[in-house]
Amino acid sequence: MVQTAIKTKAYAAAAPGEDLKPFEIQRREPGPNDVLIDVKYCGICHSDVHQVLAEWGNSIFPMVPGHEIAGVVERVGSKVTKFKAGDRVGVGCLVDSCKECGSCNEGLEQYCEKKLALTYNDLELDGVTPTYGGYSDKITVLDRFVVKIPDNIPLDKAAPLLCAGITTYSPLSHWNAGPGKSVAVVGLGGLGHMAVKIANAMGAEVTVISRSFNKKADAEKMGAKNYVASSDEASLKGARNRFDLIINTVSSAADMNTYMSMLKRDGTMVLVGAPAEDLPVNPFSIIPGRKALAGSTIGGLPETQEMLDFCGKHNITADIEVITIDQVNEAYERLLKSDIRYRFVIDINSLK
Numbered sequence: 001m002v003q004t005a006i007k008t009k010a011y012a013a014a015a016p017g018e019d020l021k022p023f024e025i026q027r028r029e030p031g032p033n034d035v036l037i038d039v040k041y042c043g044i045c046h047s048d049v050h051q052v053l054a055e056w057g058n059s060i061f062p063m064v065p066g067h068e069i070a071g072v073v074e075r076v077g078s079k080v081t082k083f084k085a086g087d088r089v090g091v092g093c094l095v096d097s098c099k100e101c102g103s104c105n106e107g108l109e110q111y112c113e114k115k116l117a118l119t120y121n122d123l124e125l126d127g128v129t130p131t132y133g134g135y136s137d138k139i140t141v142l143d144r145f146v147v148k149i150p151d152n153i154p155l156d157k158a159a160p161l162l163c164a165g166i167t168t169y170s171p172l173s174h175w176n177a178g179p180g181k182s183v184a185v186v187g188l189g190g191l192g193h194m195a196v197k198i199a200n201a202m203g204a205e206v207t208v209i210s211r212s213f214n215k216k217a218d219a220e221k222m223g224a225k226n227y228v229a230s231s232d233e234a235s236l237k238g239a240r241n242r243f244d245l246i247i248n249t250v251s252s253a254a255d256m257n258t259y260m261s262m263l264k265r266d267g268t269m270v271l272v273g274a275p276a277e278d279l280p281v282n283p284f285s286i287i288p289g290r291k292a293l294a295g296s297t298i299g300g301l302p303e304t305q306e307m308l309d310f311c312g313k314h315n316i317t318a319d320i321e322v323i324t325i326d327q328v329n330e331a332y333e334r335l336l337k338s339d340i341r342y343r344f345v346i347d348i349n350s351l352k
Contacts, residue, residue, distance in 0.1 A: 010136035016054035032079040042134035043068030044344040066134030067119040092162035107302040150312025157317035168195035169307040170299035179203040191249035260285035324350035
């Protein structure tokens with residue numbers, strides 16, 4: 001087991017569905033390749049709620065959530081050359097991987113073929129030490145899994161980029177969103193609003209698909225040229241055979257066949273939202289148009305840095321509501337009601 005030595009304030013859920021409360025954890029003193037980060041802000045991802053509620057069946061308690069971490073380097077290990085004290089940095093969904101398999105060697109650590117360590121609700125590579133996330137005032141992370149935040153992006157608005165930003169940037173990049181491509185984003189929430197901004201900056205023609213017309217004005221401000229309300233039959237009808245790429249960000253069950261009908265021939269729908277329920281798909285919604293249904297998780301560390309640099313170049317940030325740590329349970333309740341535009345971010349100074 002890794003020796004730990006730094007007392008760290010945190011907020012944790014003690015058991016499934018319980019409120020998060022003050023909790024003390026231990027962070028390890030930085031080893032030769034480690035970076036000790038003074039956490040300034042941490043975003044709240046919908047997956048935090050899923051895992052606190054144990055909806056995915058893999059929850060480890062007590063749990064300190066948080067994988068959208070923005071902060072400042074406090075100190076570094078003796079072999080660290082990429083970072084120094086005072087640097088503005090971020091940590092996303094990963095804090096370790098085998099670092100030697102084919103995927104890791106390609107900078108695709110998120111698809112590690114042996115063992116990766118998630119930022120929270122996981123065990124470190126020793127198989128014993130639990131990982132704790134960013135609802136805490138400090139975190140020690142291997143330098144490979146730390147990224148630099150551009151100077152023109154405020155830390156509070158940068159935090160959601162470490163999950164929501166890279167989760168949408170990665171499939172948009174992989175499936176070549178850009179000029180001449182028609183891209184639809186299903187759901188205008190924490191992930192969806194980042195997908196709209198990034199796809200628009202890439203040069204694609206962007207359409208938002210949402211349940212109602214309530215977010216149409218917001219979508220247009222973010223760069224969407226078109227809007228489809230899934231509750232409106234006329235609006236749905238006009239969306240058939242229309243898109244090269246659909247990024248589906250919703251984390252609840254949806255009519256997959258309706259979305260597949262919106263793809264052009266050879267179009268692809270990519271799932272980045274993760275509903276707890278199964279999503280039935282009729283083969284004949286795919287076969288006749290040579291359509292594809294795909295999935296994508298975050299990005300590797302090189303791509304995460306690429307995303308941050310892209311957002312810095314295009315002045316892309318998340319739309320956020322900053323809260324104090326004692327408001328986190330209320331924020332979870334509001335998130336379940338979709339009562340946020342578009343990402344909660346915890347001011348960790350309120351914990352300190």
